[in-house]
Amino acid sequence: MSEEKYVLIVEDDPFYSNIYKTKIEKEGLAAVLAGDGEKALKVAMEKKPALVVLDLIMPGKDGFQTLVEMRADPNLKDIPVVVLSNLSQEEDIKRVMDLGAKEYIIKSNVPISELIQKIKGYLV
Amino acid sequence: MSLAVVFFMATVVFFTHGYLEQYLFDDIFFERKYDILRASNVLLDESVFRDPYTEESQKTFFRFITILRAGDVIRLTIWDTEGTVLSSDLSSIIGKKAVRHKELNVVYQSRQAFFTEKDIDDNDPVQSTIQPVRIALVPIFIEKKFVGVVEIHMANAAVAMLIARSVHSLAVLLVITGAVLILSMAFIVRRVIVNPIRRIALLSKKIQSGDFSSDTDIASEDEIGGLAGDFNQMKASLRKTIDELERRRRAAEQSEREQHKLSEELRRQNDSLEQNKKAMINIVEDISESEEKLRVQAQELQRFRLAADKSFNHTVITDPDGYILYANEAAVSLTGFSLEEMKGKTPSLWGKQMPHEFYVDMWHQIKTEKKPFSGEITNRKKDGTLYIASARIVPIVDDGKVSFFVATENDITEVKKQREQEMQYIKDLEIVNQRVTTEKVRAEAILRYLRSIGEAVFATDKVGTIVFSNATAASMIGTTPEDIIGKSSQEVFRFCIGDTDKSCDFLPFYEAIKFKKTLPFSAGSFLLGKEGKKIPISGTLSPIIEVKHIAGAIVVFQDITDRYELERMKDRFLSVAAHQLRTPLGSMRWSMELLEDGDLGKLPKKAKEAVGELRKNSNRMMLLINDLLSVSRINQSEVKEVFSEVNMSDIVEEAVSTLQAEAEKKSITIRVVSPKKLPKISLIRKHIFEAVENLVSNAIRYGKEKGHIQISLAIENGFLVLLVADDGIGIPKIAQGDIFSKFFRAENAIQYFTDGSGLGLSVVKFYVEESNGEISFESKENVGTTFIMKFPVK
Numbered sequence: 001m002s003e004e005k006y007v008l009i010v011e012d013d014p015f016y017s018n019i020y021k022t023k024i025e026k027e028g029l030a031a032v033l034a035g036d037g038e039k040a041l042k043v044a045m046e047k048k049p050a051l052v053v054l055d056l057i058m059p060g061k062d063g064f065q066t067l068v069e070m071r072a073d074p075n076l077k078d079i080p081v082v083v084l085s086n087l088s089q090e091e092d093i094k095r096v097m098d099l100g101a102k103e104y105i106i107k108s109n110v111p112i113s114e115l116i117q118k119i120k121g122y123l124v
Numbered sequence: 125m126s127l128a129v130v131f132f133m134a135t136v137v138f139f140t141h142g143y144l145e146q147y148l149f150d151d152i153f154f155e156r157k158y159d160i161l162r163a164s165n166v167l168l169d170e171s172v173f174r175d176p177y178t179e180e181s182q183k184t185f186f187r188f189i190t191i192l193r194a195g196d197v198i199r200l201t202i203w204d205t206e207g208t209v210l211s212s213d214l215s216s217i218i219g220k221k222a223v224r225h226k227e228l229n230v231v232y233q234s235r236q237a238f239f240t241e242k243d244i245d246d247n248d249p250v251q252s253t254i255q256p257v258r259i260a261l262v263p264i265f266i267e268k269k270f271v272g273v274v275e276i277h278m279a280n281a282a283v284a285m286l287i288a289r290s291v292h293s294l295a296v297l298l299v300i301t302g303a304v305l306i307l308s309m310a311f312i313v314r315r316v317i318v319n320p321i322r323r324i325a326l327l328s329k330k331i332q333s334g335d336f337s338s339d340t341d342i343a344s345e346d347e348i349g350g351l352a353g354d355f356n357q358m359k360a361s362l363r364k365t366i367d368e369l370e371r372r373r374r375a376a377e378q379s380e381r382e383q384h385k386l387s388e389e390l391r392r393q394n395d396s397l398e399q400n401k402k403a404m405i406n407i408v409e410d411i412s413e414s415e416e417k418l419r420v421q422a423q424e425l426q427r428f429r430l431a432a433d434k435s436f437n438h439t440v441i442t443d444p445d446g447y448i449l450y451a452n453e454a455a456v457s458l459t460g461f462s463l464e465e466m467k468g469k470t471p472s473l474w475g476k477q478m479p480h481e482f483y484v485d486m487w488h489q490i491k492t493e494k495k496p497f498s499g500e501i502t503n504r505k506k507d508g509t510l511y512i513a514s515a516r517i518v519p520i521v522d523d524g525k526v527s528f529f530v531a532t533e534n535d536i537t538e539v540k541k542q543r544e545q546e547m548q549y550i551k552d553l554e555i556v557n558q559r560v561t562t563e564k565v566r567a568e569a570i571l572r573y574l575r576s577i578g579e580a581v582f583a584t585d586k587v588g589t590i591v592f593s594n595a596t597a598a599s600m601i602g603t604t605p606e607d608i609i610g611k612s613s614q615e616v617f618r619f620c621i622g623d624t625d626k627s628c629d630f631l632p633f634y635e636a637i638k639f640k641k642t643l644p645f646s647a648g649s650f651l652l653g654k655e656g657k658k659i660p661i662s663g664t665l666s667p668i669i670e671v672k673h674i675a676g677a678i679v680v681f682q683d684i685t686d687r688y689e690l691e692r693m694k695d696r697f698l699s700v701a702a703h704q705l706r707t708p709l710g711s712m713r714w715s716m717e718l719l720e721d722g723d724l725g726k727l728p729k730k731a732k733e734a735v736g737e738l739r740k741n742s743n744r745m746m747l748l749i750n751d752l753l754s755v756s757r758i759n760q761s762e763v764k765e766v767f768s769e770v771n772m773s774d775i776v777e778e779a780v781s782t783l784q785a786e787a788e789k790k791s792i793t794i795r796v797v798s799p800k801k802l803p804k805i806s807l808i809r810k811h812i813f814e815a816v817e818n819l820v821s822n823a824i825r826y827g828k829e830k831g832h833i834q835i836s837l838a839i840e841n842g843f844l845v846l847l848v849a850d851d852g853i854g855i856p857k858i859a860q861g862d863i864f865s866k867f868f869r870a871e872n873a874i875q876y877f878t879d880g881s882g883l884g885l886s887v888v889k890f891y892v893e894e895s896n897g898e899i900s901f902e903s904k905e906n907v908g909t910t911f912i913m914k915f916p917v918k
Contacts, residue, residue, distance in 0.1 A: 013707070013711075015711050015715075016710075016711070016714075019714055019715075019718065022718075022723065023723075026723075057703065085703075086702070086703045086706035086707045086710060087699060087702070087703050088699075088702050088703075088706070088750075088753060089695065089698070089699045089702075091695075092699070106706070107706065107707075107710040107714075108706035108707070108709050108710030108713060108746055109746065109750070111713070111714075111717055112714045112717050112718070113717065113721070
């Protein structure tokens with residue numbers, strides 16, 4: 001395992017996760033995929049990511065719960081998290097931000113190029 | 125001197141009628157006693173008592189009775205020592221025996237004269253008349269031997285009349301005084317029955333020559349001296365009396381022979397001058413004694429008068445016609461009129477304030493009916509002040525006639541005023557009481573209403589203590605009104621704003637009192653029910669304003685769990701719907717982006733154009749979805765944002781930088797004009813940012829290629845004014861009235877830019893007004909549009 005920085009992408013929809021991975025790696029960054037919260041936490045514990053891109057609606061452990069558990073774990077609580085979801089309710093956004101997410105991005109409102117730029121920004 | 129005494133006595137008699145009456149009565153009887161003693165000495169001897177029923181003896185008794193008889197005597201009886209009538213002016217009882225004559229027995233035992241007053245008893249066989257009389261029983265002694273009793277009855281009225289006469293005038297009194305003297309002199313005449321002129325002359329000579337014993341000092345007494353001087357006058361009176369006596373004798377006996385015999389008898393008596401002299405001395409002594417008595421009376425009466433003068437009560441005495449004869453000091457001070465001013469006037473001097481009928485009735489009562497009057501009369505003082513008097517007027521009736529009136533008054537103006545004031549207080553209290561009762565009834569009705577309405581209601585005083593709660597409110601926290609009244613509302617009713625546990629310290633009563641107006645519970649308010657269950661509620665909190673101060677607060681709310689759940693469901697639906705709509709759209713957009721960018725291999729030119737078109741439409745669709753979500757949220761008033769102090773130029777800068785790229789695509793230049801320093805204003809930042817961004821975005825969208833947008837900020841008349849001016853297509857006049865309506869799009873806008881949802885401006889207007897701002901615009905088609913936002917600066 002190299003020591004280079006990588007982005008943990010937590011996304012259950014393979015279409016999205018593949019686009020993220022393709023685009024991120026195209027930018028010369030490393031990316032690891034996790035299909036649900038459980039897997040994400042496991043991966044994060046094994047290999048500390050530089051950034052977590054977290055979907056909210058997922059089977060099994062959802063994004064909210066994953067975020068809560070990350071915040072509760074001293075080893076994970078300082079990892080920046082960008083939430084990427086199509087949920088747009090104020091309550092959801094507020095909840096996520098209160099749990100310490102760096103940003104909340106509504107997937108469909110943002111062109112993928114802009115999203116990649118934002119991710120790159122967190123890794124610098 | 126004697127005149128002065130008499131005058132004084134007249135005055136005194138006037139005011140001490142009753143007292144003097146008794147006194148005079150006793151005095152008259154004393155006179156009788158001496159008359160009897162003397163007459164018996166002169167006329168009677170033991171032989172008549174030994175053999176009383178012979179013609180000779182009866183004649184002697186008759187003469188004796190005749191001498192004692194006077195106008196005031198109604199019955200004369202001579203008793204022996206055994207209770208048998210020896211002689212009487214009522215011949216039918218002569219020789220009869222007395223039955224149960226207590227007074228007579230008293231005299232038999234005491235051998236002293238006895239005076240009394242009584243109603244004649246029917247049981248007494250020797251009495252036949254029933255009337256109140258004064259009785260004198262005088263023992264007769266001859267040669268110191270008790271031989272019998274003389275009983276004299278005098279009518280009460282007769283005595284009273286005598287006194288009344290003396291009361292009315294000095295002249296009458298003088299007559300009484302004269303009559304006393306005449307009686308005394310007549311007594312002498314009766315005893316002597318000889319030529320009175322000669323006898324008195326002889327007596328006078330005897331007195332002048334000092335023949336009387338030296339202890340009768342006539343010269344030392346003014347009155348006696350006067351009397352001595354009046355002897356000549358008395359001679360005439362005595363002559364008249366003798367004539368009268370002789371006439372009566374003639375009438376009584378109808379016999380010249382007996383008259384002659386009587387003269388003979390009297391002449392014989394005349395011979396014993398020694399006896400006469402003794403009698404005269406007695407008379408003089410009697411007179412002296414009488415004078416002494418009068419002086420004592422006068423002193424006592426003076427005291428009475430002083431008492432009357434000093435009496436606290438206003439006292440006035442008038443004659444039967446109401447003319448004032450006397451008024452005491454209290455009357456003077458009460459009415460303000462002096463005694464001189466009052467005398468000879470009637471009390472109308474200070475009266476005449478009552479209706480005429482009142483005085484008519486009053487006079488009828490006291491004068492005609494001769495009954496005392498008492499009542500309240502309004503009078504007027506000399507200085508014009510009216511006063512209310514409690515008055516009592518007593519008619520003094522003598523012999524069936526009113527001889528004068530005694531009136532007393534008491535000024536009760538103050539008492540009356542006080543009483544009236546008390547009555548007024550009572551009346552006021554009653555009114556207040558009535559009002560309180562009415563209020564109570566009303567309050568009870570309101571409470572009944574509040575108790576039975578479906579909403580939860582509780583009220584607190586100004587420190588939050590619960591003073592009222594209905595069952596609905598209490599049941600929401602699992603208790604009863606009785607259990608919570610008097611408790612602190614913040615402990616009993618815990619209200620939370622929002623869904624987090626931290627914020628359960630909202631104090632509705634405090635908010636209502638602080639803001640002095642009715643406020644709604646903000647959306648998302650909860651009541652902490654039993655077992656910590658959060659009950660969503662809606663309602664209002666109001667201060668209870670009493671006249672000018674706040675007495676407490678009333679909180680009305682209802683359980684909106686059902687509605688809340690429904691809204692939550694709607695919310696969830698919206699959330700899910702938005703998510704589910706966005707997810708495939710997002711995939712599509714990103715896929716197109718990948719295609720367009722050649723990430724999936726280079727596309728032929730035509731295909732790339734088609735993908736571009738697809739992307740444009742999917743963007744439009746995304747905008748539509750977002751706008752729809754915004755509007756539906758606004759309509760539910762679910763979006764609750766917080767006001768904060770914001771610098772407007774920061775918002776403008778941020779919005780411009782967000783849209784800069786877009787503007788550059790159309791080579792539009794954006795210029796911001798702002799004063800260096802702007803005051804911060806209070807608004808909902810997020811929404812105003814969206815509003816500004818929307819306006820600038822519209823300016824770009826509907827601007828021409830290479831056009832200009834100017835955004836300027838300024839302070840005008842206490843408002844912060846934001847202008848967003850473009851030189852774009854403008855708004856046609858026909859469309860200007862509708863541009864803030866939902867889903868409205870002007871014709872030219874549709875042609876120029878097909879993507880718009882027609883919702884943007886309606887959201888902008890809502891956001892601006894939500895932050896207490898206003899929005900307006902000026903536009904001319906094909907020239908440009910300027911939107912104007914105004915927010916108040918504190």
